Amino acid sequence: MRLPDYIIGFGRRHVFSSVLACTVVVAGTAVVLARPAHRSSAPTTRPAATAAEESNSAEHVDFDQPLLAGRKLPSVAEAAANLPFRPVAPAAAGQPISVWIPAQARQHLLALVYQHPSYGRFMVIEVPNVGTQQDLEGLVAQCATGCEEAWSLVHLEDGSEAVLFEGSPTIPHETTGVIWIHNGLALNVLGPAASFSRDAALALANRFNSANAA
Amino acid sequence: MHGIERRGVGRRRNVGRTGLTSAWLLAVVVFAGAVVYSLGPGAARAGASCTEYGVFWQMSTGGLLAYGAKNEITLHDQYADPCITPDNDLNASGQTARVFFGVKGYYVEAGWQEYACSSGVGHCFRSFMEWAIGGSGAQWRSANRHKYPCVNPGTQAIWSVIGEAARATSFDGYLNCEDGRGERYLTTLDLYPYYQGYGEGEGFFREASAMAETHQNLQWMDSARAWHPSLDVFCRYDTSKAPYNWNGLKVSATRFDVVQNAGTDC
Numbered sequence: 001m002r003l004p005d006y007i008i009g010f011g012r013r014h015v016f017s018s019v020l021a022c023t024v025v026v027a028g029t030a031v032v033l034a035r036p037a038h039r040s041s042a043p044t045t046r047p048a049a050t051a052a053e054e055s056n057s058a059e060h061v062d063f064d065q066p067l068l069a070g071r072k073l074p075s076v077a078e079a080a081a082n083l084p085f086r087p088v089a090p091a092a093a094g095q096p097i098s099v100w101i102p103a104q105a106r107q108h109l110l111a112l113v114y115q116h117p118s119y120g121r122f123m124v125i126e127v128p129n130v131g132t133q134q135d136l137e138g139l140v141a142q143c144a145t146g147c148e149e150a151w152s153l154v155h156l157e158d159g160s161e162a163v164l165f166e167g168s169p170t171i172p173h174e175t176t177g178v179i180w181i182h183n184g185l186a187l188n189v190l191g192p193a194a195s196f197s198r199d200a201a202l203a204l205a206n207r208f209n210s211a212n213a214a
Numbered sequence: 215m216h217g218i219e220r221r222g223v224g225r226r227r228n229v230g231r232t233g234l235t236s237a238w239l240l241a242v243v244v245f246a247g248a249v250v251y252s253l254g255p256g257a258a259r260a261g262a263s264c265t266e267y268g269v270f271w272q273m274s275t276g277g278l279l280a281y282g283a284k285n286e287i288t289l290h291d292q293y294a295d296p297c298i299t300p301d302n303d304l305n306a307s308g309q310t311a312r313v314f315f316g317v318k319g320y321y322v323e324a325g326w327q328e329y330a331c332s333s334g335v336g337h338c339f340r341s342f343m344e345w346a347i348g349g350s351g352a353q354w355r356s357a358n359r360h361k362y363p364c365v366n367p368g369t370q371a372i373w374s375v376i377g378e379a380a381r382a383t384s385f386d387g388y389l390n391c392e393d394g395r396g397e398r399y400l401t402t403l404d405l406y407p408y409y410q411g412y413g414e415g416e417g418f419f420r421e422a423s424a425m426a427e428t429h430q431n432l433q434w435m436d437s438a439r440a441w442h443p444s445l446d447v448f449c450r451y452d453t454s455k456a457p458y459n460w461n462g463l464k465v466s467a468t469r470f471d472v473v474q475n476a477g478t479d480c
Contacts, residue, residue: 057268057350107410127408135381
């Protein structure tokens with residue numbers, strides 16, 4: 001049975017109008033979802049952030065170019081020629097993808113950046129040790145009243161005491177790493193907390209700790 | 215019959231038109247509301263962050279490393295950010311004197327910060343020190359008005375971080391209110407194994423808060439614990455890009471101002 005033309009016409013207009021109305025609503029929703037997050041400062045409409053969600057620092061670790069005005073060198077051997085200490089870079093950790101020393105020769109510091117198949121991106125910072133084991137442990141002591149990351153004392157495989165800091169994987173820019181003293185150097189292995197675990201940090205600290213200087 | 219049917223259908227069509235008109239009106243209202251919401255005061259709602267931004271200017275030392283930094287810094291009420299609450303206790307804005315250890319995310323600093331008063335009414339100020347190894351560490355804070363009376367809007371004071379002579383990786387913080395009573399001790403932080411770097415001044419803020427301030431009489435301390443005026447100042451790092459665009463403006467070799475949409479970006 002064929003419906004009268006005016007009914008067919010009404011149905012077509014109804015469907016067309018309904019689709020248009022839905023489109024407008026969907027578009028409006030999309031506009032809301034895509035709006036810039038920083039546009040406003042209305043004090044009463046914005047939900048408060050919690051301290052646990054926000055980094056309290058505007059400056060973060062850079063796992064690509066870690067140093068201020070750093071000199072990128074082609075190899076660890078080249079770095080060794082420019083430093084007053086022998087770098088530690090065990091073959092078991094793989095080859096660093098970049099080797100950095102400060103542009104200012106007076107500062108004695110080495111940063112090795114790695115991209116490891118298992119551990120992902122991490123970095124090792126080596127400096128001459130100027131403190132004591134007590135100074136190292138002081139990092140943990142001053143976190144007794146609370147730090148952004150969890151700081152604790154751990155033992156490496158050779159029995160030496162090290163400091164472990166564990167960042168939250170969900171807070172942007174937090175890191176996880178280990179600091180310890182090794183043959184006159186202070187070493188610090190660290191990676192982004194989102195991808196670099198406590199176990200990875202400890203495993204690598206043990207590799208570097210058992211290695212001989214280059 | 216047709217007429218009746220037509221009138222009947224006609225009535226239904228009129229009802230349908232009314233319904234469609236209402237649907238259109240609703241849709242338009244929803245759309246308009248969405249646009250207003252998006253562009254207007256509610257724009258920064260859910261999903262907005264409370265990110266901290268900073269402007270870092272460094273002192274030139276003629277190639278020597280700094281073991282301490284000292285800045286005379288102004289203080290103004292610049293809090294305008296709704297993401298700061300008494301509950302989250304985040305800082306809204308602030309300024310520091312600092313030693314940066316050469317590795318990004320490694321530093322010690324002392325200065326002031328503005329925050330939401332715990333009473334929920336008004337803006338409060340406190341002195342603080344912060345240390346970071348691997349990008350974050352912790353803050354020591356004090357809102358003790360008796361001990362640090364000059365942390366108030368409209369004032370200026372000298373803030374310093376100083377590496378200890380006997381224990382190089384320990385840094386002491388001081389506040390000099392310039393009231394004739396000398397340095398007021400803040401606290402001591404352990405930065406092992408870092409002890410030498412670069413003297414800096416920093417301005418920081420979150421979102422809608424401001425940070426227009428002056429850092430002057432910039433000084434750095436050498437390895438013999440002697441203080442020297444900065445030989446020059448330059449932008450070292452700046453995370454405040456558009457739409458905020460706060461920068462440092464060099465005024466002299468020992469002074470920079472934190473300004474918006476002017477100065478030098480980096």
